[in-house]
Amino acid sequence: MADASAPRILIVGPSWVGDMVMAQSLFMTLKTRYPEASLGVLAPAWSQPILARMPEVDEAIALEVGHGEFGWQARRAVARSLRGRFDRALVLPRSWKSALVPFLARIPERIGFTGEQRVVLLNRRRKLDKATLDQTVKRFVSLGLDEKQAARGDFAIPRPRLRVDPGRQRRLRETFGLGDGPAIGLMPGAEYGPAKQWPLAYFRELAQVLTKRGYGVWVLGGPRDADDGEQIARGLDGVVNLCGRTKLGDAVDLLAACKQVVTNDSGLMHVAAAVGTRIQAIYGSSSPVYTPPLSDNAVIHDLELDCSPCFQRTCPLGHTHCLKHIMPERLSRAIASN
Numbered sequence: 001m002a003d004a005s006a007p008r009i010l011i012v013g014p015s016w017v018g019d020m021v022m023a024q025s026l027f028m029t030l031k032t033r034y035p036e037a038s039l040g041v042l043a044p045a046w047s048q049p050i051l052a053r054m055p056e057v058d059e060a061i062a063l064e065v066g067h068g069e070f071g072w073q074a075r076r077a078v079a080r081s082l083r084g085r086f087d088r089a090l091v092l093p094r095s096w097k098s099a100l101v102p103f104l105a106r107i108p109e110r111i112g113f114t115g116e117q118r119v120v121l122l123n124r125r126r127k128l129d130k131a132t133l134d135q136t137v138k139r140f141v142s143l144g145l146d147e148k149q150a151a152r153g154d155f156a157i158p159r160p161r162l163r164v165d166p167g168r169q170r171r172l173r174e175t176f177g178l179g180d181g182p183a184i185g186l187m188p189g190a191e192y193g194p195a196k197q198w199p200l201a202y203f204r205e206l207a208q209v210l211t212k213r214g215y216g217v218w219v220l221g222g223p224r225d226a227d228d229g230e231q232i233a234r235g236l237d238g239v240v241n242l243c244g245r246t247k248l249g250d251a252v253d254l255l256a257a258c259k260q261v262v263t264n265d266s267g268l269m270h271v272a273a274a275v276g277t278r279i280q281a282i283y284g285s286s287s288p289v290y291t292p293p294l295s296d297n298a299v300i301h302d303l304e305l306d307c308s309p310c311f312q313r314t315c316p317l318g319h320t321h322c323l324k325h326i327m328p329e330r331l332s333r334a335i336a337s338n
Contacts, residue, residue, distance in 0.1 A: 017267025079104030193313025
């Protein structure tokens with residue numbers, strides 16, 4: 001019989017950067033409840049650099065399946081490798097595909113929210129009360145608690161905290177010629193869609209103001225953000241476009257080196273929160289109530305228009321006023337006041 005004080009727990013992780021950072025709150029909760037527990041996280045391969053910065057994670061298990069793909073062969077192979085190794089599985093996504101590996105791995109206790117016909121795949125199903133569990137991070141943490149406590153919704157939410165590598169931070173500064181002066185990070189991307197993206201022209205205007213104040217400006221993002229980063233940085237001294245030139249693990253260290261960041265509601269916003277950097281967070285189609293930066297060191301810029309949050313990928317009204325009416329001067333003043 002497994003030791004109840006030292007369970008072997010598999011967590012099926014989410015498929016978005018920000019959600020993976022927020023999942024650390026669950027990992028921290030589990031380690032507090034069960035200090036001797038062994039935590040394995042099954043997650044997309046891209047998430048390995050983030051999981052490596054979480055001391056609570058004992059093992060990161062890569063699932064080589066693209067976003068939206070079924071990947072039957074890959075799931076079955078991973079499940080076979082996990083048989084007999086875990087006592088309990090917590091399934092964070094609500095899709096039926098996400099519950100397949102724990103089921104095929106024959107993990108005795110499989111916990112997750114009811115949804116997408118998972119009656120057979122999960123044997124400890126919980127009803128999702130969206131009014132009580134009104135944030136993504138609350139939903140994650142609740143799965144690590146007993147059902148009565150989770151249902152109340154009044155439990156503590158530990159703040160994610162990613163480890164920073166100072167040596168790597170210095171090497172990145174040298175590699176990209178970033179110097180030793182104070183820097184502001186700009187993150188123009190948002191994987192979900194353009195309804196979450198502040199106009200590039202506003203980012204560029206803000207970058208010009210910041211360089212005149214003596215800041216270095218680093219534009220950060222993934223390969224898909226490279227062209228946007230170039231539009232912001234082109235011809236501006238002191239502005240460096242790092243989009244697509246760095247890896248996810250590099251972003252952890254670079255964001256920790258920034259004095260402040262200006263960001264859409266994005267995965268990198270949550271990374272910045274988890275390394276303690278001052279955040280100027282811009283919200284349009286999404287809500288700071290539902291997915292806030294988990295930090296006391298954040299300023300929210302949200303106009304709270306009648307049409308927002310709409311949670312759409314593109315503006316259903318075609319004007320994106322929720323973002324276009326947040327002017328660069330507002331962000332400039334906010335940065336100067338902190």
